Amino acid sequence: ARAEMLGLVFTSNIDPAAKTASLDAEALRRILTILLDNALAFTPAGKSVHLETSVHTVTVKDQGCGIPPDIQARTFERFFTTTNPLTGRRGTGLGLAIARSLAVRAGGTIALESQPDEGTSVTVMFPK
Numbered sequence: 001a002r003a004e005m006l007g008l009v010f011t012s013n014i015d016p017a018a019k020t021a022s023l024d025a026e027a028l029r030r031i032l033t034i035l036l037d038n039a040l041a042f043t044p045a046g047k048s049v050h051l052e053t054s055v056h057t058v059t060v061k062d063q064g065c066g067i068p069p070d071i072q073a074r075t076f077e078r079f080f081t082t083t084n085p086l087t088g089r090r091g092t093g094l095g096l097a098i099a100r101s102l103a104v105r106a107g108g109t110i111a112l113e114s115q116p117d118e119g120t121s122v123t124v125m126f127p128k
Helices: 016-020 025-041 095-105
Strands: 009-014 048-053 057-062 109-115 119-125
Touching: 025 048, 025 057, 025 095, 025 119, 095 109, 095 119
Parallel strands: 009 048
Antiparallel strands: 048 057, 057 119, 109 119
């Protein structure tokens, strides 16, 4: 509903087997909320956000503004933030740091791929 309000296209591909993964449901909910909130916040109207899951991965891809290569390595640092080019506002710099902490605590990893003006893809991989 939020994507629709923002004029975005939201799609998903949820692997039915992912529903049986033995992960902390609250941690997974928080990770998904953070990743989807970021994707929605940094994607302009008319573009899309996609969620894909499998038993051991969750990926959120957007067609947003992307992240410049020189700051990508810092995106998971606590309190690191930049100005959102769509709104002119800054976040707290905690979302991705929390997502990373939750993923690592669950024995997983989190990775980011991004191209300026093309979008960002964040993938959380959980242990098998």
